[in-house]
Structures are given as structure tokens and as C-alpha cells.
Amino acid sequence: MNAVHDTLAALKSDGVNLSLSELIRYQQLTKLLNLKPATPPRALMSGGYLSRHKGRGMEFDEARHYQPGDDIRAIDWRVTARTGKTHTKIYREERERPVFILCDLTAGMQFGSQLLLKSVQAAHIAALLSWSAAARGDKVGAFIFNDTMHRECKPLSRQRAVLSLCHELIRVQQGAAQKDAQISQAFSDACLRLRRLARPGSLVYLISDFENLQQGAEQPLSHLARHCDVHAIRVGDPMDTHLPDVAVSQQVSVTNGADEQSWLLGDKSLGKKYSQWRGEVKTGIESFFQSKMIKFSQVSAGLPLEQQLEMLGRQPR
Numbered sequence: 001m002n003a004v005h006d007t008l009a010a011l012k013s014d015g016v017n018l019s020l021s022e023l024i025r026y027q028q029l030t031k032l033l034n035l036k037p038a039t040p041p042r043a044l045m046s047g048g049y050l051s052r053h054k055g056r057g058m059e060f061d062e063a064r065h066y067q068p069g070d071d072i073r074a075i076d077w078r079v080t081a082r083t084g085k086t087h088t089k090i091y092r093e094e095r096e097r098p099v100f101i102l103c104d105l106t107a108g109m110q111f112g113s114q115l116l117l118k119s120v121q122a123a124h125i126a127a128l129l130s131w132s133a134a135a136r137g138d139k140v141g142a143f144i145f146n147d148t149m150h151r152e153c154k155p156l157s158r159q160r161a162v163l164s165l166c167h168e169l170i171r172v173q174q175g176a177a178q179k180d181a182q183i184s185q186a187f188s189d190a191c192l193r194l195r196r197l198a199r200p201g202s203l204v205y206l207i208s209d210f211e212n213l214q215q216g217a218e219q220p221l222s223h224l225a226r227h228c229d230v231h232a233i234r235v236g237d238p239m240d241t242h243l244p245d246v247a248v249s250q251q252v253s254v255t256n257g258a259d260e261q262s263w264l265l266g267d268k269s270l271g272k273k274y275s276q277w278r279g280e281v282k283t284g285i286e287s288f289f290q291s292k293m294i295k296f297s298q299v300s301a302g303l304p305l306e307q308q309l310e311m312l313g314r315q316p317r
Helices: 003-011 020-032 077-085 118-136 158-176 188-196 216-228 268-291 306-310
Strands: 058-065 085-091 097-103 140-145 152-158 203-210 229-236 250-254 259-266 295-300
Touching: 020 118, 020 158, 077 085, 085 152, 097 118, 097 158, 097 188, 118 140, 118 158, 118 203, 118 229, 118 295, 118 306, 140 158, 140 188, 140 295, 152 158, 152 188, 188 216, 268 295, 295 306
Parallel strands: 097 140, 097 203, 203 229, 229 295
Antiparallel strands: 058 085, 140 152, 250 259
16 A cells, blocks of 8 residues: 555545646656657658648648659649749648547546546546647647536647646546446547547547447547547556455445446456456457557556556657
């Protein structure tokens, strides 16, 4: 317990509630996360554009004399007619790359068995991505939601925009409600809104445990994947994969917010069935994003985020 207490103190967190100081802390860690494309895009015009980012726009840069090998579609006919010599249009990629974050703080995310609630770790990820985007000069926006409320943060640049986003993370986490008997539609609704908010070419991060992936989310996520660079980050907890080991068998009550059951910890047969079931859930989530050509990674709420940065892209993409 002392180790957990010391780790939480280093994170400036109590593991359950969010504070501005713990989210601002990630401003000092942006150098640990690289959002820069691995290779610079290169092309004369959008038709031959080689880029890791989908839907990015091209801006006219200049016209120069035609050279052998230039794409004839890029010929600037007006300049050619005026000068009598063939000129080619040169384009460059739009420098601005909006970063948009969808952060799930629903009731299902209000769980943690070792260090942080999954919702708190999700907020930490959102804060780190936001500070990193701002440090690069990218605009950053967000859609933050729980089961009963949501906050939209329009893509803006500079430190002030990230501070506003952090305040909204705190507000939505404080307003997280008890989950009722019905399966929450909040994630599907959020994906529909995100489809309208994220402009083509944006770098989009989806932060959730994705336990409520439903058919309603499939179409908007497919649309996003076609026009944006989408990354799904699953926030999990050690108990999402296996039941805790106990020295002495003990009966515990578990609930999903609607139904309650009694489980016997230490029962090897139950533990095996549980791990098998959770493995199938994990495989289903991974397969869903793979089918949408969406990058997928996982982060645990049982460890500090900085120990897991390989999952978020410490290496250049």
C-alpha cells in the first residue's frame, strides 16, 4: 500500500478524482511522446500525394518551369500562356494538423482495482496528447462525455486551449453518474457527434475501454477512418483480464450497476472461465478496429502512464 501511495503522490492524484495539477503535470512530459510523422510527405499535387495522414489539404506554393517527369495535371496554364513557357504548380501540405480527442468518462470507466480508475487514466492520456499537440503547434479539440453529459472543445491552438480542455475533463469526471440497467448509448452517440466535428485530415484519438461498442458506432467510425488518421486507445484494468489472486478463498459481491452476483475468489475453475471470457471480449474489440483499419493499442490503469508510452507512440510514426 505504501508503494501505491507513493506512486499516487508522484502523479499528484488520489486515483479517483481529477485535479488540475495532475493534468498540468503532463505538460512537462511532452518530449516523451512523439506525434510527428515518420517521413515528410512529398508530392507535386494532391493526386500523387504520399502521406501517412488521410484527407490532408494541399496549399499552392509557387509556379516554376516545367521539368521532365512533372505531372502534366499540375501545369499552370495561365502562367504558361502569359509567359510562353510551360510552368508547373508546386503544392505543399497544409501545416496545420488538428488533433481531436474523444474521451469516455462513462460509469463503466469508473473502475480501478490497483492504482487509478480507468476514467482517471483516460483523462491523463487526453492531457498528455493535448499538451503534446500544443507543443507541436497543432490545434487540439475534444469531445468529452459520460452517460448524462458531454462537453465539446473546439480545436484551438496554444496553452490556453489545453487548460480549457483539462477543466472540462475534471467537470465531466465529477458529473459521472451511476450506470442504470440499460446499456449506455453514450459511446455510439459520441461517435456520431465526432464524425461531424473532426475535419478531414485530423489525427483522432479514441480513449475508452470500448466495453460498449455497439452497431451504432460502426458507421461513424468507418467514416472517420476513411478521412482521418484514427487511433483507438483501450484503457484497461488488471481485473479486465483475470481475477485477483488470493491466499484464502473468499466470497465477494460484484455488480455491473444493474445486476449483482456473488463470486468465490480463489476458485480455479471460475478464474479460468473468467479469463477465457475476458480474452474473448479483448479479441472482439481488437477485431472490430482491425476491420475498420483503425490503429489499436492498450494502456493499463494499474500503472503510471509514463511507464507505458510505447503504447501511445514514443517512437516516431
